[in-house]
Amino acid sequence: MNDAIIAINNVRRDFGAVAAVDGVSFDIARGEFFSMLGPSGCGKTTLLRILAGLDQPTGGAVAIEGQPMAGVPANRRPTNMVFQSYAIFPHLNVRENVVYGLKRLKLGGEEERRRVDAALALVKLEGYGERGAHQLSGGQRQRVALARALVCRPKVLLLDEPLGALDKKLREEMQVELRALQREVGITFVFVTHDQEEALTLSDRIAVMARGKVLQIDSAAGLYENPNCREVAEFIGTTNLFAGRLERRGGAIAVDAGPLGMLRGGMADGAEGSAVHLAVRPEKIFIGKAPAGISCNTIAGRLVAQTYLGDRSRYLVAVEGSAAPVSVSMQHSARDGAPALSPGAAVELSWPVDAGLVLTR
């Protein structure tokens, strides 16, 4: 990437014998909304704190705008952070909170007032300047934290699960606002979350992390359609995994899935005979006869449960040779005319060969 604003090179952070961040390297592009997604303890917050200068890596290096950040303290970095707890200063009112980072710049009263007003307008808190910190709701505290960080005009805004403390409805509203805000100010956002839906909604690119390592970096669609390993496939959305051994027959790839027989799949780079998983998304699977003219895998099973979801239904189908029931999500319009299914019914599942992804890891 030519226009990388942040370059992370083999960064490690060891806490005693535990590696919170275990040799991570990637670049973040200028103006990008970049998310780090993973379960708690995967090292995403530690990495964010390393970018902010609040934590020091035990190995590797971080550069921002080409400048090495080793030894540069948090107060001299071109980054600002929105903390998970928001960290609103309780002894100051909204305006005093927002102006906090400007005081040391000695801008002069007029310029200072103008910038604070602009920042408050940006987060829709005009007229709230004299409110005390304790008089604010959760959503307002979050806006104050955003304004306080943005008023400093950082090159990179770091956000540590900023929506985690809000209720569902407010969280969805703030997602939309946050995305609009990022487009408006054009600042690079680095966003940490454990909520995959949030990451998929907001981000240009997402780094999926686990156990201190980055598993995959891609766009939301890329992660969903082409996960590079089992963990990513399972973490992003729902997926069905069939274990087996890789076989190459001429140009075709197949997975010997034991009792399920040979399942054909898309491209794979694993060695002949290696243990692999065939991943198939629930919405790629048909119940009943496969459409004619498409090359399909077909397996037999028995319906265990059906959940009605309005426009579609989710089916769980027990299949011999697969420990977990196979999950199928099907639009009702695709089943028009087919007889209604009841639990216990024998069904046939099929999916296009191209929809099956062979995962070697």
Next chain:
Amino acid sequence: MDRKVSPLLIYAIGFVVFLYGPVLLMPLFSFNDGIFAVFPLNGFTLRHYASMAANTSMLAALTDSLVVATIVSVIATAIGLPTAIAFTRYKLPAGGAIAGLLMLPLVVPSIVFAVALLVILVRVVGIELSLWTVGAAHVFLSLPFSVMVLMARLEGFDRSLEEASRDLGENAWGTFRRVTLPLAWPGVISSLLMCFIISFDEFVMAFFLSGTEPTLPVFLFSQLRFPNKLPGVLALGSLILFASAILVVAAEMVRRRGVAPEKAWS
């Protein structure tokens, strides 16, 4: 309506009388027209207060005690605040051992320290005993209390507040001045009050380490041998009781402010 008096109420009244009765006798006898603190009372007088005001050596001891306690509270808090910050904000090498040593005055009888300090100061270092030696001993004695009060306060607020200050461009000193100190302020006030009171009524160390100028507790003890001096002592005691009641109320108000900091700062 139930007119039966609850046994718990009787117990509560008995408890309060037992606790505060003797204390309240002091102001009562300080207004009694007689030398001995015995019933029956002889009539109202203010002459004990007049004799107290005329007792220059007692007033000198009072002044000395107030000065020592003020200086001790300021020094102990000034040392206690950075110590408390170090304990709550940083992982110190051998932090547990340092904390243990610091807290020693809480568990070791002060007479042990008093004798040890006396020997060291007089025999080893060769310093003459004075109010300075008393003050130094009192700083030593009140430091653990100061550190405990301030640590409780510093642990009570979100650490990311200080990180946010650093992140917003403020250096370590600016963060201390603009965030840590304002938030720790109720703890600082509590520490000052507590250290003042510890120094003001401390007897054992003051008895061993004071030179020619006694602090008030030491002076009062010496006065108890003379019955005719007792009413003056009672008069002074009453005034101190009154002043400390005001102090306690003030400390409680500061403490409440500490419990709900948002309200206090609004």
